[in-house]
Amino acid sequence: MIPIAYALRNLWRRRARTIATILGIGATTLLVVVMTAFSAGLDNASAKTARDDVVILLGTSAEVDLVRSVVTRGSAEAAAAAVPGVLSAGGVRAASVELHLATRSGDRIGLLRGVNPAAYLVHPQVSVIEGRDPRGPFELMVGRLAATRMGLPESDLAVGRTIRLENRDWKVSGRFAAPGTVMEAEMWTRLDDLMLATKREDVSCVAVRLEDPDAIDDVRLFAARRLDLEIAAVPEAELMRELERGLKPITALARWMALLVLAAGAFACANTMFAAVLARTRELATLRALGYSPFAVAISLVQEATLVAFLGGAFGVFAALAIGHISLRFPMGAFTLDLDVQRRALGLGAAVVSGLLGGIVPALRAVRMRLVDALGGKA
C-alpha cells in the first residue's frame, strides 16, 4: 500500500485547491447540519407538544383545526365542569377553557392564548422562568420564543415592558419556558382580559387532562352524547399530527435540500480529484511502474479525497458549533434550531461519504489508463 504520508504531501502540494475544496465541503456540511436540524426542529415542535393524556374539545364545525374552532363560553364552561375522567389537583379540575388568537402588532404576527389557572395543570410543560403568571388586568406572560415569532428583539418583550396588542397596552408580567413545544412561541394572558379586549363572547376550546389516558374514549362518548354543547373530542396527539401534516412539505424540502447539498459536496470532491489525477498522470503511472498495484494507487486517491472531505466536514462542524442556537419561526409558532451532536455527526458523516463518492470515479479513471500511455503523458 502507498503510505498515507504520500496523500498528505500531495494535498499540501496543491494547497490552494485543497483549501478551496475544504471550504466548499465545510459549507456543504454546515448546510447539511442546519437542514437536518431544521426538519427535526419542525417535527419536534409538534410532537413534543402532544401529551397522550390531553384531549381538546373543539367546536363541532372545526374538524381538527384549533384556529377555526368556536365554542360558546357557556358550553365550554359546562363541558369543563362535566367532562368525565378529568385529573384534579388541589380542588382544581384540569379542564382549561382557552381562547387562541393570532394577533398583530404593526405588521408582526404573534400568538395569544387566553387561559384560566387550570391551564397550568393541563399543560405541565409550561414553567415560569422569570417574573410571574398574569394576575392583574391586561398582563401577559410571554414564551421564550414569542419575540422570535413576532420578529422582535428579546428586549421588547422583557418583563416589565409594555406591548400594544388588540388596541390595548399589555404589560409583560413574566416569561415562561415550554421546551420543544409550540406553546413557547405564545403569549398567555387571562381569558377574561383577552375576551374583553377582543370583544369575543366565544372561546376556542377546552383542553382537558385526564387521570388515565385510556379514558379518552369516555370523553369522546361524552362529547358525542352532549349535542347541546356542540363539541367534538380530539386527542391532542391527533391535533398535533394534523399540524405536522401541514408542515410535512417543508420538512421534506429541507431533507431533499440536505441530500442535494451532499451531492454537491461529492461533485466538489470529484472535481478536485479529477484535476489531481490529470495533473499527476505520469506520477501515478510511475508508481504503478515501480510495482504498486492499480488497487493501491486507487486506494491512495480515495484516501486523499476522503481526507479533504473529513477536514472540510470538521470545518463545517466547528462552524455549526460557532453558530450556537438559532430560533426560527413558522406559521404556528417558533422553534430553536438544535445543532446537537447527532446532527453534527450526521454532517461529518455526510462529508466523509461525499469524499468517498467523489474520490472513487477519478481513482478508477487513474488506474484504467494504459501504463505505456500514462508514462508517455498521452492519457
Place this chain on the structure above:
Amino acid sequence: MRRVLVIATLLFACSGEEPKKAAPPATPPLDLLLKADPGEALSVLVAKEEGPGEEVVVVGRIKTIVKGFASFQLIDQALDYCGSGGDSMEDCPTPWDYCCIAGPVQNEHTLVVDADGEDGKVMKASGLAGLRLLDLVKVKGKLSRDEHDNVTLHATGWFLVERPNLREGLRWPE
C-alpha cells in the same frame, strides 16, 4: 444460570408496579344487526319532536361513530352529506361528513344512538359490526331525553338500508 434467574425474579418482584389489568376485549355488537327491514320509520327530526314513548323505528345516516363504544350519531337524511353532490364535491377532502352545513343545523337534525349493556350503560364495542359512516340505517329502540334536551335512542336492533358509493381511493377516517 440459576443465579441469573433468581436475580431476574427478584427484580421483577420488587419493581412495585402491578401489571395493568387488561380490559375484556370489546367486540362488535353483532346480535343487534337485524336481518329484516323493521318497516315504517320516523325521520330523526320527527323522532326528536316526539321524544320518549313506546318503541320506535328511526331512519337516518350514521354521522359519527364513537370509538370504543356501541354508540353513534344519527343524522336526518334530509340533510345532504358533503359527498352527495357528485362531481361538484370532488374537491371536498372529507366527503363523508357534513362540514358544509352549519354545526347548529347539524345538531338540530341529529340524535344519539346507544346500544346499552345489561348494566344500563353504553356497551363497549369495537366498531358497529360492519356499519360505517354515512350508512343509511333504520334503528329500532326507545327514545329518552336528558335534562339538556338531548335525545338518545336506546337501540335494540339496526338494519342497513343503503350504503352510499363515494369516489374510489378515499381515505376514510379511523
